[in-house]
Amino acid sequence: MKRSLQQIADAVGARLIGGGRIEAASVEVSGVSSLESASPEDLVFVDDDKHLTAALRSHAGAIIAGEFAVTSAAPSQPPLLVSDHPKLAFARAARFLRDPWPLDNSSPPSAPRPENLHSTAVIYPSAVLAPGVRVEARAVVGERTQIGENTRIGAGCVLGAGVKFGRDCEIYPNVTIYPGTSLGDRVIVHAGAVLGSDGFGYVRDQATGHYEKFPQVGRLEIEDDVEIGANTTIDRGALDVTRVGRGAKIDNLVHIGHNCQIGEDVVIAAQTGLSGSITIEKNVVLGGQVGIGEHARIEEGVMLGGQGGVLPNKVLRGKGIAFWGTPAKPVREYLKGLAVLARLARKE
DSSP, X not given: OOEEHHHHHHHHXXXXXXXXXSOGGGOEEOEEOOXXXXXXXXXXXXXXXXXXXXXXXXXXXXXXXXXXGGGGOOTTSOOEEEOSSHHHHHHHHHHHHTOSSOOOOSOOOOOOOOSOBOTTOEEOTTOEEXXXXXXXXXXXXXXXXXXXXXXXXXXXXXXXXXXXXXXXXXXXXXOEEOTTOEEOTTOEEOTTOEEEEOOOOEEEOTTTXXXXXXXXXXXXXXXXXXXXXXXXXXXXXXXXXXXEOTTOEEOTTOEEOTTOEEOTTOEEOTTOEEOTTOEEOTTOEEOTTOEEOTTOEEOTTOEEOTTOEEOTTOEEOOTTOEEETTTTEEHHHHHHHHHHHHHHHHHO
């Protein structure tokens, strides 16, 4: 829904300052975005001055920022909504706009409906099912969902609006796929997995101590030949995309947080947990029960042993090098440390 900047400012308690290009109060926006993806109909935010220049150069229709931005306001720049708590104001503006899953509303191309649909399956009329698709008992196929040739949807699956599948996918029973998620060709998803759910993101209102939800309006993209284990969960991006690269293999009971980028042919073993905005480059191997903090980067070819831990914002690099422990270190260094501790223990 489009809202004027004045309406948004009133709703979130911000002060509207015009950029001078046009009357600020008359500017309308319809959604929220990251700086990189913003369009003239999007609202963005910055909560410190080091990102202000990038925001002012973006294509955003308006910017939510703190008082630090006021001195930078100029006629050639977009309008500002000034708030003491920009991130909190942004979260409230996203809720005010109420557009959690922007989808393509155009009518999908018509296609012949296959015969092998169970009588209890619920399939919206606008869904497009290619030849050879099988939909089993009690599955729900949402509006504008598109399913490629020879893909099987297991019993009890729920596919949200606008989900897209490639061909030859195998979706086992009771999988839930949230709106706007896309899957490539030959993707296998085992029972109970949840794909595209909201990320775990909140903003604290310092005045009340309560938490308010940060917008989770991004997407999840699963590329070709990925396999996802039973009861694994992968969150969609907060504002952009969570992506799982071609050929990645993900075990049971893995959690991948919002905005993560998983490279090609990555292997992730069971009970691993990834916080938000982590980059895992191609050919990385993560052992069972690995934990990785937000904004960390695991570079190409690294192997991280079971129960290894990586602190937020850290980088592990070294193709073919094995790491172990918490915080993770090259395995030889880690074992030397254990040996030193053992010697110290014997002296006591």
